[in-house]
Amino acid sequence: MLGTIQAGMRPVRPPPNPIASRCDELSRAVVAIQFERWPALYARYGEAGRDKCAEDLRFHVLYLAEAVAANSPALFREYVGWVKVLFANIGIPVEELGESLEILRDVIAARVDGATAERVEACVAAALDGLPGMAVDVPRFVRDDAPHGDLAKTYLDRLLAGDRRGATALVLDRVEGGMAVADVYLDVFQPTLREVGRLWQTGAISVAHEHFATAATQAVMAQLYPRIFATERCHRSMVATCVSGELHEVGIRMVADFFEMSGWDTYYLGANAPARAIVQAVRERNAHILAVSATISAHVGTVTDLIAAVRAELGDRPLRILVGGYPFNLVPDLWKAVGADACAATAAEAVTVAAALADTLPGAA
Known part of the structure; x- marks a missing residue:
């Protein structure tokens, strides 16, 4: 972490986050209660599944830790909304998510100071209150009615097909035809990469697809640099x-x-x-x-x-x-x-x- 100050630099952020610093301990404590409360979990996943659940719970703990540190229930509520979509697409009932959050709240609140416990309870309460109304899908980011939506859709299709050369040629041809580089960034690259993230979240593509799309887009960006660096300097x-x-x-x-x-x-x-x-x-x-x-x-x-x-x-x-x-x-x-x-x-x-x-x-x- 950048918070681990390099040799010779003064340490400036004292106390470690009281939740994040105990992430493994807390996540395993939550999982222990889950497996005790729901015996079917062990039958379904076994001992290896217990470790996998603890690994997943680490993310809950870390996101909650940052929301508590920032005193921002909205941060944790949005994270839970993201998890709900993910879980819905892999068949985990929303009820299990809700009960897991309650256990998470109780475990952590019992192990931290009173002021931190109040923030924990506020953050989890915001997530639980909003959970029933949270969507189980995310709207598409690449749309036909958006500016240059046709180009973004074709670019996305070629990336998902693994056609990096075709995707590159598509963009370069449009730029040669007069399309502004800024418009390519805003109307093609940005919605496409967001859509790739959405497709991964909903289980429609693998993480390999996501990495390929990102790497291919960065390669196209590099080919646009001669136009970008030709701008008159402002001396800043x-x-x-x-x-x-x-x-x-x-x-x-x-x-x-x-x-x-x-x-x-x-x-x-x-x-x-x-x-x-x-x-x-x-x-x-x-x-x-x-x-x-x-x-x-x-x-x-x-x-x-x-x-x-x-x-x-x-x-x-x-x-x-x-x-x-x-x-x-x-x-x-x-x-x-x-x-x-x-x-x-x-x-x-x-x-x-x-x-x-x-x-x-x-x-x-």
């Missing part, structure tokens, strides 16, 4: 990165490309860059903005760790930090809790917000 710079453990790095890469299209000098670090490397990049590039992405709420605490470490190491060196990703879209004020200067919901908005932040730096014109 930014560093872009994902937090440690984040597997969905294509979003922040798109954000960095939007900055390039707006004339910024960008330095894209991708995922798993150590905090020290990020600080070094900010200094070397004389960056005005650090953009940090997290697409799942289980990584919100890691964003907090990273921002605290960067600010501690840079001291008074002027820098504005912008965050983005699904958790920050879900909870509008979450950016304040992690110590950022602002957040943005889209790549285009990120450029606008970053320009305004850069104007507040000392010496800004």
